[in-house]
Structure formats: C-alpha cells, structure tokens
Amino acid sequence: MAQLPRSELEMIAVFGPHLAHAQGQRLEAGVEPDRLVKTHCCFCGQQCGIQLKVKDNTVIGFEPWYDFPFNQGMLCPKGVKRYLQGAHPDRLLTALERDPASSGGFRPIGYDAAIQRVAGEIGRIQAQYGNSAFGILSGASLTTEKTYLMGKFARMCLKTPYIDYNGRLCMVSAGAANKKSFGIDRAANAWDDMLHTDVIWISGANVAECAPITTSYVWRARENGAKIIVVDPRITPIARTCDLYLPIKPGRDIALFNGILHLMIKHDWLDHEFINNHTVGFEAVAEHVADWTPKRTAEVTGIAEKGIQQAAEWWGTAKTSFMTHARGIEHHTHGVQNVLGAISLVLASGRIGRPNCGYATITGQANGQGGREHGQKCDQLPGWRDLANPEHRQHIANIWDMPVEEMPQPGVDAYEIFRKIETGEIKGLLSLCFNPKVSLPDSDYVSAMLDKLEFYTSIDFFLNDSARHADIVLPGSLQEEDEGTVTQAEGRVIKINQAIECPGEARQDWRIIQDIAQALGRSKGFTFDGPRAIFEELRRASKGGVADYSGISYEKIEAQNGVFWPCPSDDHPGTPRLFEPNSWNPVAKGAGPFYFPDGKARFNVAPYTPPAEDVDAEYPLMLTTGRVISHFLSGTQTRRIGPLVDQYAEPRIELHPQLAMRLNIQEGDWVTAQTRRGEITLRAQVVRTIRPDTIFVPYHWAGQKSINRLTIAAQDPISKIPEYKVCAVRLIKASQAPAYASQLEPQQ
Amino acid sequence: MPEAQYEFFIDPSRCIGCQSCVQACSECDTHKGQAMIHLEFVNRHYSTQTAPVVCMHCDSPTCAEVCPADAIKKTPDGVVQTARKPRCIACNNCVLACPFGVPKMNSGAELMMKCDMCYDRTSIGKAPMCASVCPSGALYYGTREQIEAQRPRSMPINQFQFGQQTISTKVHMMVPRTAQPEHIDVLSAMHDHTSGHDIFLMMHDE
Amino acid sequence: MVKRHPVRKAILWGCITTISLAIMIAVGSRELAHFDAALVAYTFATLFATFGITYRYTMWLQRPPTAMYWKRGWQMFFKPQRLLTNMRNLFTRTSSDFAANRFIWKRGKLRWLAHWFIMWGCIVAVAITFPLVFGWLHFASVPGSLDSYRAYLFGFALFDFPVDSIFAFLMFHGLVWSSFAVIFGVMLAMWRRMRDHGAASVQQFVEDILPLILLFAISVTGVMLTASYTWMRGYAFDFIAILHAITVIFTLLYMPFGKFFHIFQRPAQLGATFYKDAGATSEQAHCRRCGEAYSSRMHVEDLISVQKQLGFRYEVAGEVEHYQWICPPCRRAMFVLAQTKQWQGNFGDQMFSSMHEQPAAPRFGNPVISEGPLGHEDQANLHF
Numbered sequence A: 001m002a003q004l005p006r007s008e009l010e011m012i013a014v015f016g017p018h019l020a021h022a023q024g025q026r027l028e029a030g031v032e033p034d035r036l037v038k039t040h041c042c043f044c045g046q047q048c049g050i051q052l053k054v055k056d057n058t059v060i061g062f063e064p065w066y067d068f069p070f071n072q073g074m075l076c077p078k079g080v081k082r083y084l085q086g087a088h089p090d091r092l093l094t095a096l097e098r099d100p101a102s103s104g105g106f107r108p109i110g111y112d113a114a115i116q117r118v119a120g121e122i123g124r125i126q127a128q129y130g131n132s133a134f135g136i137l138s139g140a141s142l143t144t145e146k147t148y149l150m151g152k153f154a155r156m157c158l159k160t161p162y163i164d165y166n167g168r169l170c171m172v173s174a175g176a177a178n179k180k181s182f183g184i185d186r187a188a189n190a191w192d193d194m195l196h197t198d199v200i201w202i203s204g205a206n207v208a209e210c211a212p213i214t215t216s217y218v219w220r221a222r223e224n225g226a227k228i229i230v231v232d233p234r235i236t237p238i239a240r241t242c243d244l245y246l247p248i249k250p251g252r253d254i255a256l257f258n259g260i261l262h263l264m265i266k267h268d269w270l271d272h273e274f275i276n277n278h279t280v281g282f283e284a285v286a287e288h289v290a291d292w293t294p295k296r297t298a299e300v301t302g303i304a305e306k307g308i309q310q311a312a313e314w315w316g317t318a319k320t321s322f323m324t325h326a327r328g329i330e331h332h333t334h335g336v337q338n339v340l341g342a343i344s345l346v347l348a349s350g351r352i353g354r355p356n357c358g359y360a361t362i363t364g365q366a367n368g369q370g371g372r373e374h375g376q377k378c379d380q381l382p383g384w385r386d387l388a389n390p391e392h393r394q395h396i397a398n399i400w401d402m403p404v405e406e407m408p409q410p411g412v413d414a415y416e417i418f419r420k421i422e423t424g425e426i427k428g429l430l431s432l433c434f435n436p437k438v439s440l441p442d443s444d445y446v447s448a449m450l451d452k453l454e455f456y457t458s459i460d461f462f463l464n465d466s467a468r469h470a471d472i473v474l475p476g477s478l479q480e481e482d483e484g485t486v487t488q489a490e491g492r493v494i495k496i497n498q499a500i501e502c503p504g505e506a507r508q509d510w511r512i513i514q515d516i517a518q519a520l521g522r523s524k525g526f527t528f529d530g531p532r533a534i535f536e537e538l539r540r541a542s543k544g545g546v547a548d549y550s551g552i553s554y555e556k557i558e559a560q561n562g563v564f565w566p567c568p569s570d571d572h573p574g575t576p577r578l579f580e581p582n583s584w585n586p587v588a589k590g591a592g593p594f595y596f597p598d599g600k601a602r603f604n605v606a607p608y609t610p611p612a613e614d615v616d617a618e619y620p621l622m623l624t625t626g627r628v629i630s631h632f633l634s635g636t637q638t639r640r641i642g643p644l645v646d647q648y649a650e651p652r653i654e655l656h657p658q659l660a661m662r663l664n665i666q667e668g669d670w671v672t673a674q675t676r677r678g679e680i681t682l683r684a685q686v687v688r689t690i691r692p693d694t695i696f697v698p699y700h701w702a703g704q705k706s707i708n709r710l711t712i713a714a715q716d717p718i719s720k721i722p723e724y725k726v727c728a729v730r731l732i733k734a735s736q737a738p739a740y741a742s743q744l745e746p747q748q
Numbered sequence B: 001m002p003e004a005q006y007e008f009f010i011d012p013s014r015c016i017g018c019q020s021c022v023q024a025c026s027e028c029d030t031h032k033g034q035a036m037i038h039l040e041f042v043n044r045h046y047s048t049q050t051a052p053v054v055c056m057h058c059d060s061p062t063c064a065e066v067c068p069a070d071a072i073k074k075t076p077d078g079v080v081q082t083a084r085k086p087r088c089i090a091c092n093n094c095v096l097a098c099p100f101g102v103p104k105m106n107s108g109a110e111l112m113m114k115c116d117m118c119y120d121r122t123s124i125g126k127a128p129m130c131a132s133v134c135p136s137g138a139l140y141y142g143t144r145e146q147i148e149a150q151r152p153r154s155m156p157i158n159q160f161q162f163g164q165q166t167i168s169t170k171v172h173m174m175v176p177r178t179a180q181p182e183h184i185d186v187l188s189a190m191h192d193h194t195s196g197h198d199i200f201l202m203m204h205d206e
Numbered sequence C: 001m002v003k004r005h006p007v008r009k010a011i012l013w014g015c016i017t018t019i020s021l022a023i024m025i026a027v028g029s030r031e032l033a034h035f036d037a038a039l040v041a042y043t044f045a046t047l048f049a050t051f052g053i054t055y056r057y058t059m060w061l062q063r064p065p066t067a068m069y070w071k072r073g074w075q076m077f078f079k080p081q082r083l084l085t086n087m088r089n090l091f092t093r094t095s096s097d098f099a100a101n102r103f104i105w106k107r108g109k110l111r112w113l114a115h116w117f118i119m120w121g122c123i124v125a126v127a128i129t130f131p132l133v134f135g136w137l138h139f140a141s142v143p144g145s146l147d148s149y150r151a152y153l154f155g156f157a158l159f160d161f162p163v164d165s166i167f168a169f170l171m172f173h174g175l176v177w178s179s180f181a182v183i184f185g186v187m188l189a190m191w192r193r194m195r196d197h198g199a200a201s202v203q204q205f206v207e208d209i210l211p212l213i214l215l216f217a218i219s220v221t222g223v224m225l226t227a228s229y230t231w232m233r234g235y236a237f238d239f240i241a242i243l244h245a246i247t248v249i250f251t252l253l254y255m256p257f258g259k260f261f262h263i264f265q266r267p268a269q270l271g272a273t274f275y276k277d278a279g280a281t282s283e284q285a286h287c288r289r290c291g292e293a294y295s296s297r298m299h300v301e302d303l304i305s306v307q308k309q310l311g312f313r314y315e316v317a318g319e320v321e322h323y324q325w326i327c328p329p330c331r332r333a334m335f336v337l338a339q340t341k342q343w344q345g346n347f348g349d350q351m352f353s354s355m356h357e358q359p360a361a362p363r364f365g366n367p368v369i370s371e372g373p374l375g376h377e378d379q380a381n382l383h384f
C-alpha cells in the first residue's frame, strides 16, 4: 500500500484518539455494581491487584484489592482510571477494511469476511513467495496463553521464522545478560527482599513513574535504615530524596559499574568465598576493571569522583543489598554490557540467593516477564527453550504433534523484520498488541515500511497509529474481556479474570488467531476452547524447561495469590527467591544454585563503548526518552482516557535552565529538536532536574508529537534492543507554534 | 469496634507526585467526579517535590468557625465535613481561612467542598481512596501499631504552629523520631523554595 | 449599635416580629372578622415559628463572621457607585438562583429537579394558605350574582371571577397542585438519598430525612382532604383534618431548628455575591510569600478581624504580620516544607532557600495545559 487511506486528520476525526471521561453510571454515586471482579491492572509489569466494578457488562469503576500481597490496594493513576478504556467511543466493534472512499479511510466489514480475506492474503503471499514472506509482530501485554499461541501460530500454522514481539524494546538486554550470568532470565527475588536490606541501588529506573508501586518497597526499606543510591541523568521523583544521587551521562553505565568494581577490588570489599565457590570468570573481569580508576570513571560518566567513591563504599561495605535497574541502562547499543556490569557488582558482593539480598530488572510491560518465556521471541520455544537446539525442538514438536523438520529455524528481531520488508523478503505482516509506528525508533522508516507491505493486518481494540496503514483491522479484546495468566515483574504468575464480554463483533484475540488458522485450513493444534486449555498445554510444553510452569494451575494461583515460577510439580509452592544455596534446578541438577551445568554464575567482561551516535559540534546535546506516569507505551489506551490526558497532556522537552539561557528559551516556549533522522517541535519545560547536556522527551505520542521519529535505530548486537536512551540532538527556539498545535487535541 | 483505631497519617517527604490520590479521590462517592485532595509541585523549576494536602480535620476547625452560614460540621468521630449543602453561601471564608489551605470552592454550584476523609468509606471501616492507592505511603491509613512497626524512623505528630496559634488535628504527620519536635512550625518554611538534590553537586566538571 | 446580651437581643427581636405578625393578623382580618376560628391552632403555631425563626436568625447574625457579612453585604449593596449594577444583579440572581435554582442544577440534575418542585410546591402552598389562615384573603359570593366570587385582600375587594372559570378551578385546587409538586420532589429526594452512597454516609434522620417525611405527610394528608370531600362524601374528613393539622403544626414548630431554616438563611447568598463583586474590582491582597494576588484586601482584613473576634491568634511576628496574608497554595507548600525541614540531614536532599528571591507559588501538575480537577475554580476564586 502506498500511503494512509485518508489524511491523518480525517482518520483521527473518525477513529480518535478521543477522550473518555466518567459519565452516566460511572459518575453516579449510587450505582450498586452487579459484581466485583478480582483481577489485575492492564498496564505495567507490576500487575497490581484490582477489583473491577461491573454493571450491565460495563466496567464502571474500581475498588482497591487490599489483600493482594504485592500492592495491597495501591495503584498508580493509570490503574485508577483504566476502567475508562472500556465502552469507549473509539472502540472497534467490527472488522474494518481499508477504503479511501470512507471518511475515516476504513469501512466496516463482517467478521467472517475479514477473516477470509486475511487467510486468503496469507495463503496467497505464502504460496507466491514462500512461508517466510509473512511475518508476525506480537506483544508483551498479552496473557501468557496468547503469547504461547502466537509462537505456536507462527511456527506450526504459518511455518514462518519471522515472529518477534515488542518485548524486544523492553527487557531483552536484561534477559540476555541474565542468561549469560545466571543461566536464567527472571528477577532473582520477590520485592519483599528489599524491605530489610542495607543498600538499594537503582540504575536507570524511573521507579516513581514507571514502576510506582515499587516506591513503597523502597521507602519502607529506607525506614528500616536502607541507603538508596539512584543513578540517572534526571533527578526523578525517586531520586529527589535518595541518599546518593549520581547524575550519569546517558549511555555510560558500564563505565560506572566497572569503576565501582575497581574500587571494591581495591578496598577488598569482596565476598571471596562466594566468588570462589559459586562463580567463574572473576579474574578476567578484575583485570578488565583495573584501568577503571575513579578519575577515568568520573571523566567518562560525568559523575563527580566523590560520588563514585561514596557509592562504592556504601555498596562495598553493605551486609545486604538489592540491585535494580530498568530501561535506562538497557536501551543501549551496549545494553547487555551495562547489565553485565551491574551483575558483576552483585556477584562480587556475593549478595544474592539469601534473604534481604537481591537483584532484579524492573520489567516494564504487563507481561514483560511471561511474554518473553514461551515462544513468541524470534529464537525461542516455550519454557525458555531454544529454537536452535535440536533437543528442545524435538520436545516441542512432540507436544505440538508436528514433524520437527517443518519447524522453522530462528528468525530475526522486530526491527530487522522491517529491514526485511525493505529488502522485499517479507511481504505480509500481522500485528497484535504492537504499535511499531509509535514505539520503534526512527519511526518514519517504520511507517514507510508498513506502506511497502502487500498486505498488513492488525488486531486491536482501537485503531492504533500503525493500524491506520492496515488493509484489514480485526477487532480484538481488552484485557478485561478475557482470562489468562500473566507473570509480573517479580516472576509471580498471576491470573487475569474476565469481567465482561467482548462488545459487538469484537473477539478475544486467541479466537481470532484460531479463526485465521481454520480459514487457512490448518486448524490442527488451534482448536482450544479457551485460555485454560491453552494453559494446560503450556504447562506440559514448559515442563522440564528453565521457565517451568508445569506445577502451576489457575486454582493454585488463586489460592496462593500468585505462584512464582519455576514451579515444577503440583505440590511445589513456587520459587520467590532464586539461587538459594542448595537449591535444585534442571540445568545444574544439584551441582549448584545457578542455571549452568556446574551450578556456578558467570562473571562477564563488559567493555565500555560510547553510544552509537555521540555528540559533535553539529548535534551537541544528548536526547534521552522515557515515560511519564499517566501514560503507557504508545498511548493507544492512555491517550484515550480523559483524566490521564489531563494529568500530562502533551509531550514537552525537558531541559536545564543553563542550556535554556544559552538558547534564550523560556518555560513554555516552542522549541525544535533536530536529529539526523528528523525534527520535532514541542514546548519547553525548563527545570534544574536534568543534566545541562541532556534533554528528555517522553515517547507516548504519535505523529508530529512522536519523539521516536528522532531516535536512532542502532541496536545492541546481542539483544537487538534499540538505543532509545541516547542519540545526538540539537535544539533551537522555534519561531512559531507548529501547525499541529491548532489542528490537534493534545492527545492526538 | 476495631475500625475506630484506624487513623490517617501523612508523610509528604515520601510523595512522588504520581497523582494516584488525585485520580482516586474523584472516585469516592461523597464527591464523585471531583478530587478534593491538593497536589502541587512545590517549585518544579528546582525539583520534583510535590505537596499532597488532605484535610487535617482540626480539633477546633478554623474553617467552621469562620463560616458565616454555620455550614461546616464535625461528626462525633472528629471528621470535618464538606459544607452542608443547603447552607453554604459560597462566601469563600473557609477557603481563605483554613491554615492548611484545604477547602475548595465550586463557584458554579455555589458550594464549598473539601476532603471529608471519604466519609462513605471511613464511616464503615474502609480506608479512604487516596490512602488506599498511594504507592509511596505518603498517605497512609492504618493503626498506630502498624505505622510504628513499619516506620521505625518516624513518629506521628499532630500539633502545628502558625504564628501564635497552635492547631491540633485528627490527621497525623510523620516526623523523625530522633527530632521529637513538639510541633511543626509551618512558618519556618517562609523562605524555602523546595527541597531536592542539586545536580551540579555530583557532576564531574570538565 | 449598643452592645447587648446576644440572647436578650434575640428574644427582643423574636418578640417584635411575633407581636407585629399578631397585630397584622388582627388588622388584616378586620379585627378577626374574617378569621376562621377553626384555624386558631395553625395561627399559634405560626406565631411560635415566627418567634423561633427570628430568635435563631438574630442569634445567627451575631456570630462574628455572619455579622461581618451582614454588615458588608448591605454596605457593598448600597455603595452609590455600585448600586445600579447591584440592582440589576439582584434581579438576575434572584431569578436564576432563587426562582430557577440554577446553582443546584450545577450540583446535579436530580437534586435540582427534586428541589425545584419542593420549593415551588411549598411557595405556592404557603402563598395560598397563610393569607387564608390569617384572614388576610377571603372569598365571598358576589351579592346579586350566583355564579361569581369576589376576592378580598385585607378586607378590600380585589376582583370578581366566575365560579366555573379555569381560574377558579386552578385557584381552589392550587393546594392540590402544589401538593403534587411537593410529593414528586420529595420522592425524588428520597430516592436519591436512598441510592446515593455519599449522601447515605453523612445524612442524619432529624436533619435530612425528617423534613422530607414532614413535607410528604403534609402534602399527602392535604390531598386526602380534597379526595375525601370531593369523591368520598367527606369520609373520615375530620380525622384527616386533624392529621393534617398535626403535620403542619409540627412542621411549623420544627422550622426554626432544622433544615427548613435555610429558607431564611439563603438570602445571605446574595450578600456574599455583592461582597465578592466589590472585592474583585477593589485592591487585591498579595501573598507575602509568593507575591501573587489571591483575594481582595478587604476580604483578608475582614477575616483577620473576624478571626481575632473568634479568639484565634494567627498573628505572626515580622513582616508577615498575620498568617492570613499568606495565600492558600503557599500555606500548603509551607506546611509540607516545614516537614521537609524536620527531615533534613536524614536523606540526601537539601533545601533550596533564599532570603532574597521570593519563592514561587506552587502549581498544579502540568503548567502548560492542564491544571487538574477544580484548577479553574481555584483560579477563579483565588484570582490567580
């Protein structure tokens, strides 16, 4: 397809984003709900427990769920107002077909006709160009059942290697580093281990805005005497009162970790016994960090030497500690190296696998953890099995009852899928729970590639910004319209309960996928009658794998308020804390607590490299991106919820007053940011809470307000995560307001 | 009644400005659709510090005393209610007189509305909306035993000084146990902008 | 005015109004010539209510804030340069707020519907019954004409009208119509009170439910009276009449104490608006912390004097003088900052302070676009 069927403004007028505010039954104080449904928030990886008030098949509000142990009734604003996403004027109630003659660029068509059309196009493209000419993009906000089904759909039904998911933009650097160091990719601890720890180290995690509930754990630890160290180019709300704040230059985290390890070695703040008995590779790392003197570390990281010394001393001399990080260190071309550096600090201290000692990446997406375990990653099979491993292939082929030779080999990452569209290898695409046009870097390229496809179909409940390019849009389900499991940040498997039925012709996503399989005449393996049946197969498929879910059942989740995987048998209570001494795992088989045959953890040498695009005279500043608390990911949901838009309406460019003065910019002025890929004009927010050499823009908006049109598509060579957190940029004061300011509402 | 021991504690130093409280406040049945809690950036230019302010439910409420219409009433359990609807004449006296800056005027409706500790909830033993959802523990509803066990560094205090006036309140504020202040002198902050880290302090100068 | 004991003053005013009303009744009914002796109980209840309401009103007016508003309300109203505008505003506000209850509409459509019907039902009913009870209004057949009535007010003939005219029908059944209006309104109000969780948590029987029951009882017994003599040949008429009398008399006696007192108190709402109008155009008070204007100087000074009368000691040493000179947003900020200061040294943060640069007023959420709930309200009220 060449371009959008209608102009962006025309499409927005029909399909939104429009705002929903509480009205009618949602605003009346006297409505008795038909029932309260205990479930979880549909947004971030914390997966807060919440009770939805349901009346007449509509979610009309919420009631805190005080007994759910993780959040005990707490919620962030997104969770509070999430009920407004249902019964929304923008909701897709039928399938849509691209039609430039219709005012919004699409016209409704019958569900069955749409499925036939999709199956027909898949069949045609695969027949004409081969199986691998059709690709799939999936998402990590789906239930684990759906992510399992998507992987199976790609490998067994479409037999295409090209499936990947938006967790690629999220936790893959941490996942890869965890695999390299521990042999397993999961937060090593439940958050309870933060409460009585001596030091909490938070690197590149805007905890207060992106994992708000974690704040309560950090503050409770502080009450118990913990010291809090925050490393971030911005003084985020969690950093405001932390004990030690280190204003790092974006992209220099590994230098800091190496510098800290250098000081730990110098002062012998090491746990030799642990290093000797439970790890390998320390000597090489020690040798590598020998050059990372405080002076050099300070020069590279931009952090004052005294800060580095202080952090090393607190970390080095602590009895217990908890290391956490998030996208801030992971969204880099050396994201894996950054995480390896953090893990080295943990291993050198020996503080893991014991009470009050922990390590975790803070997962971003709802099912960021579960969604990366069961086979929708390009190289992975259920149970964290390896698609390239013949044994693993055979195991899954048996479960799926398919010839193992027909199972495709590993494919490529989500961004590479677009490059394959460019080269013509991929001609058709199906996306579910993914809005690449907003969330991928250098996104003008992404839209151009969507237009280059012969056929694109998107499954979603709203017409998201990417789906505007689609040929067929299938009306999918909201989280509250389906059931299934999700694995939250701590590794706790929890259960999403269905509150209401899908409206109109909208269908649960797993039904849509199965309907396509059936229309293709390849329904074998796609005849599940519900998520429970899918989960039962997933349990069997994961059995014996690293991510072993075989002992988890819906009933057990309910009875225990969640079950931590691995849970290898029916009588196993689950594993909140990994790597406990003498713990058993299927890889070490008793040799030690870590998931390698010798049971030992690995130190990895993590060399420092500057960001892919460093500053220069032309582009002298660093651009970093991130989230704000009232929005989520590409904003498809939150930009439609009025009170959340009220809270943070439009993206702004955050910059330091020193920089602002140099450029003659005042608070609220229109400012243009330019990179080698594009430019954006937004209002300035002049604050002293950011490094003067760095600007920050949140990424939840689309079109003219989308910062990802400027970010760089450079990727980590191992994890393939894009470098969202730093690229070179220049700023100029805009002479006038951009055209969109008078044409679009803030959320559009 | 066990509910009677539940109390409201605030610790603004924990606040992360997430506005969960603001969003949840408007979900409470006594003022559905309108948030009563205040949440402001103290001075965003310098720092992200935010000020969450709920009604402190004064033992002798200035707001009620200065109300010409006698519209503000305290329930026997010490909760100071929103203006009685038939009485409030929207004069703004309470808005201007409350030492904590709590009451809000809804001029279209000619009615003062204020935080009533989610009376529909607290009167039947449920926690208020804001304190239920607050992810930072800045707003907390629980027993004294709970707060003492969970916050070994803090202690609750309910005496506030405004010039020569001392106000004691039902709601408590958390202060360091080591300091043991008798009261909080609100005017001591007359010349303070806000608090936070100074980014230059820990930056390596090139 | 000479300082007097407030209770004595209230009793005095109570006596004055009660006696005045008694005299008016005597005179208006031409020395009780047109007074219906059967209604004497009603009359005494009304006289008691008059005393009670005046007593309470006088007591109320003597509270320092009320006294201040009472004084200032009139002052502002009669200010020569404002009088014309004030008169115009008086008219528009009386019609929109009092006759149409526009502000209750803003509180909720259901509340408005209920109130509007209750209010107009009661007003019409009172307008019909009280003059009749007091003998101020009566009807007599026109001498020489069998099918016409003549209306008399204070004993003076007003006009004649045919017995079977629509006017006569409406007139003689006015009480029935008003009862229906009241019943409808009361039922809506009750319905709301039974459903609304918020209302349920704060309402009290005597304060909130009893008045509705009373109005309901009056209206229903009234309608039953009509039904009794119209269709049931006076079945149980006397019993119903006594029942009706009891409900009305009880309501009259309840008037000074409960919710119905607001009927007399509400006009103060007008005074408040004139005061606000005058304040908005007069000199502003600037916050002594952030320097922003937040109210009229007059209002702040009046409040200072009211607070002093009430025994509050918000005086502050130094240039602030009185805490009232700090705007509410700065109070919130200082309240929080005073706690922050207590924690100094415990965590890594430091205070940003300056004796020279005035601290900025705190701001809600997104300063560019949104202000959050009630943001505009605060702006309108505090003149930000």
Ligand code: HEM
Pocket: B085, B086, B087, C097, C098, C101, C104, C107, C111, C115, C118, C119, C120, C122, C123, C189, C208, C211, C212, C259, C262, C263, C266
């Ligand atoms: C004969 C005249 C009136 C009668 C019998 C009357 C009766 C009532 C009653 C019974 C209620 C309580 C409703 C409930 O239970 O929810 C009420 C509320 C109220 N009345 Fe009146 N009223 C009268 C005149 C007025 C006037 C003239 C005003 C002012 C302009 C007024 C202002 C109010 C207000 C503000 C409320 C509270 C409404 C709300 O927000 O819920 N009333 N009235």
Ligand code: SF4
Pocket: A041, A042, A043, A044, A045, A046, A047, A048, A074, A075, A076, A077, A078, A079, A080, A211, A212, A213
């Ligand atoms: S977005 Fe995350 S923190 Fe917020 S309520 Fe949902 S799960 Fe909890």
Ligand code: SF4
Pocket: B054, B055, B056, B057, B058, B061, B062, B063, B064, B080, B097, B098, B099, B100, B101, B102, B103, B114
């Ligand atoms: S804090 Fe303010 S509104 Fe609350 S009771 Fe005290 S004076 Fe009244």
Ligand code: SF4
Pocket: B014, B015, B016, B017, B018, B019, B020, B021, B022, B039, B050, B052, B130, B133, B134, B135, B136, B137, B138, B139
């Ligand atoms: S919910 Fe708590 S942390 Fe969030 S803004 Fe309110 S008081 Fe602050």
